[in-house]
Amino acid sequence: MTEKGNEKSTGFWRTAWKRYRKSRMGMLALAFLGLLAAIAFFAPMIANDEPIVCRMEYTGADGTTTNELYFPGVKETLRQLPWIGPALFSAPPPFSRMDFKFKKHFKPGRDWAIMPPVPFNPLETSEDRIQGYSGRHWLGTDELGRDVMARLIYGTQVSMRVGFISMGIAALIGLCLGAIAGYFGGWVDMIISRVIEIFMCFPVFFLILAVLAWFPPRIENIMIIIGLTRWVGIARLTRGEVLRLRELEYTAAARALGAGPFRIVFRHLLPNALAPAMVSITFGIAGAILVESGLSWLGFGVQAPNPSWGNILRDGYGLMATTPHMIPPACAAIFLAVLCFNLVGDTLRDVIDPRTRGRGA
Amino acid sequence: MTLLDIRNLSVEFHTEEGIVRAVDEVSFDIPRGKTVCLVGESGCGKSVSAYSLLGLVSPPGRVVGGEALLSGETLPGKETGQDLLKLSEKGLRSIRGNRISMIFQEPMTSLNPVFTIGDQIIEAILSHQAMSKGKARRKAISMLEQVKIPAPEQRVDEYPHQLSGGMRQRALIAMALATEPDLLIADEPTTALDVTIQAQILELLKELQADTGLSVLFITHDLGVVAEIADEVVVMYASRVVEKAPARELFANPLHPYTRGLFNSLPSLGGSADGRLKTIEGSVPDPLAFPTGCKFWPRCELAVDGCREAEPELRTLAADHPVACDVIEGDADD
Numbered sequence A: 001m002t003e004k005g006n007e008k009s010t011g012f013w014r015t016a017w018k019r020y021r022k023s024r025m026g027m028l029a030l031a032f033l034g035l036l037a038a039i040a041f042f043a044p045m046i047a048n049d050e051p052i053v054c055r056m057e058y059t060g061a062d063g064t065t066t067n068e069l070y071f072p073g074v075k076e077t078l079r080q081l082p083w084i085g086p087a088l089f090s091a092p093p094p095f096s097r098m099d100f101k102f103k104k105h106f107k108p109g110r111d112w113a114i115m116p117p118v119p120f121n122p123l124e125t126s127e128d129r130i131q132g133y134s135g136r137h138w139l140g141t142d143e144l145g146r147d148v149m150a151r152l153i154y155g156t157q158v159s160m161r162v163g164f165i166s167m168g169i170a171a172l173i174g175l176c177l178g179a180i181a182g183y184f185g186g187w188v189d190m191i192i193s194r195v196i197e198i199f200m201c202f203p204v205f206f207l208i209l210a211v212l213a214w215f216p217p218r219i220e221n222i223m224i225i226i227g228l229t230r231w232v233g234i235a236r237l238t239r240g241e242v243l244r245l246r247e248l249e250y251t252a253a254a255r256a257l258g259a260g261p262f263r264i265v266f267r268h269l270l271p272n273a274l275a276p277a278m279v280s281i282t283f284g285i286a287g288a289i290l291v292e293s294g295l296s297w298l299g300f301g302v303q304a305p306n307p308s309w310g311n312i313l314r315d316g317y318g319l320m321a322t323t324p325h326m327i328p329p330a331c332a333a334i335f336l337a338v339l340c341f342n343l344v345g346d347t348l349r350d351v352i353d354p355r356t357r358g359r360g361a
Numbered sequence B: 001m002t003l004l005d006i007r008n009l010s011v012e013f014h015t016e017e018g019i020v021r022a023v024d025e026v027s028f029d030i031p032r033g034k035t036v037c038l039v040g041e042s043g044c045g046k047s048v049s050a051y052s053l054l055g056l057v058s059p060p061g062r063v064v065g066g067e068a069l070l071s072g073e074t075l076p077g078k079e080t081g082q083d084l085l086k087l088s089e090k091g092l093r094s095i096r097g098n099r100i101s102m103i104f105q106e107p108m109t110s111l112n113p114v115f116t117i118g119d120q121i122i123e124a125i126l127s128h129q130a131m132s133k134g135k136a137r138r139k140a141i142s143m144l145e146q147v148k149i150p151a152p153e154q155r156v157d158e159y160p161h162q163l164s165g166g167m168r169q170r171a172l173i174a175m176a177l178a179t180e181p182d183l184l185i186a187d188e189p190t191t192a193l194d195v196t197i198q199a200q201i202l203e204l205l206k207e208l209q210a211d212t213g214l215s216v217l218f219i220t221h222d223l224g225v226v227a228e229i230a231d232e233v234v235v236m237y238a239s240r241v242v243e244k245a246p247a248r249e250l251f252a253n254p255l256h257p258y259t260r261g262l263f264n265s266l267p268s269l270g271g272s273a274d275g276r277l278k279t280i281e282g283s284v285p286d287p288l289a290f291p292t293g294c295k296f297w298p299r300c301e302l303a304v305d306g307c308r309e310a311e312p313e314l315r316t317l318a319a320d321h322p323v324a325c326d327v328i329e330g331d332a333d334d
Helices: A012-021 A024-041 A072-079 A084-090 A148-184 A186-201 A204-214 A219-229 A231-245 A249-256 A261-298 A309-318 A324-352 B046-053 B089-095 B117-126 B133-146 B165-177 B195-212 B223-229 B247-252 B257-264
Strands: A053-059 A065-070 A112-114 B002-015 B018-031 B035-039 B061-070 B100-103 B183-187 B215-220 B232-237 B240-246 B315-318 B321-323
Touching (some): A012 A024, A024 A324, A148 A219, A148 A261, A148 A309, A219 A231, A219 A261, A231 A261, A261 A309, B002 B215, B018 B061, B100 B165, B117 B133, B232 B247
Antiparallel strands (some): B002 B018, B002 B061, B315 B321
16 A cells, blocks of 8 residues: 555556566566667667768769768667658668668768778678687688678567567467457357367468478568467467466446447457466567577578578588688577567566565565 | 336256256345345346346256336436347447446456556447447546545556555446446456455445435345445345345234245344354255155245145235245245
């Protein structure tokens, strides 16, 4: 009971976060995932052969010479943003400038540039083939002379995207269907439950392989297929939770106050049923990352020359007998990302589950 | 002036074991501004009767007969006279929480844990009345004040788990009354509360009733609560109404053997010190296998052979005092 007045009241998620913060492992994992997410988003400013910012003298096609600041790395980063990104092309300067190749026009002495820490493009080949770890190429280069560090960083982008988007799709389907099945019961529940059972029988990995035989092996397709198959766990948890919640009196109270079924399901019950689904979603992200890595490793995932962790592993595998330097970084990336998502999921389950609630607090 | 006139209400549950008639030809009316107590043991059909008025009986239960005429509001803009039992789901939704509100037994679980008290009251208001969010919020705060929650400006932003049981029940009452309904159905609202809080809540309901002219249908099995709050009492036993009377009359002159049994099983200060509490022998009959004739005869001290044959109809023995017993005599007194 707080009589302190201005203090913000603690809702469910706020208290859950309070408990979460007490778990050192969970926080560590979350911090690492935050780092991965940041790396993924800022990849064009971390590994790029174009500078983050530069000042260049440039004579355009019409003969006028300008000497201005350019932000190619920043621009490329912001371009990834949905909706806002594309608009930046037509945005006012300085972001929209840079209609020329930096490398071709850059003159040391006359111009200056701040390069990203890894000054290589993940797709750019060079003569420095199959090199080990060095100051220039931190994690060495592959058969085509591409910088492994740069590829690893862009691979993070792929993994994060696959993890979050595919589980986003799965969560959307799973939460809605689960909640509807749980609340309405009867034949609605019957049909949805059977569909869930059917989907549970699919071996997702092989289903994806089969589907990719018909559809182009694009990353978007993989995300959609993972999303369309991985929702069952979420749906089952949500259904069970809603089944329990709808018997509680606040559901009856909401009905007695004149709320319609969809209002009750989506406003009153779903937020309360979210907790177990969140845990499942977190584990699901780890699973999706593994699936994508596996597919790329087999050559069905992200297509060459685009980098992904699985691709790097695949490229390194060919060279393993002679120069195994590409294997450890890619393995470590996959391992750590999956481990961290699982750790976050575990911690989340501990703080949300009332039966374990007293433990850490 | 009758607000709600319930006639021959019957509710059945079609289960796999058979048809259970949970409410059997129940009739009573709720006058404006008065409190009607529906009294009976667990499973006698009192809650189901109340729920069916709002169409809240869920399958396999359904209303199989009767009518519940809600009389029109004298204020302009509200719909007039309609039979609740024949309304569509949509029509019912506009009644629920608007003209008829409900509060429940468990204040602990009747509030949604993820929203603040204020959010929930505001939602209740906005789902029936067109007003701005800010105005609804002010209304919510004034409602909390009206139900005597201290520091309503702060409480409005608190979550249910931060409130005690009594406070939550107050918040629920505030939520139920925020739309200024004509009738409040209170389903054992004090059962889960301890006795002092119980008394406060009853007191609060009486005050609110005096202020707003609200009618209350109060469901309880606690005769102490009935004595405290009731204007009219309807006693139910095994799905049927066995006795109806104004509270004063019923307490002074209980007629039905079941009602008498209930009164006799109350501990009294003047009672004999050596004796054990009196009880009604036996237990509530299985609704799938009700006895023939009067459903109370297996437990009744006055039962005669005739009781097994015909189900007694309500007959008015004293003024305003119908009772469903063929044995008891009109002028019988205790």
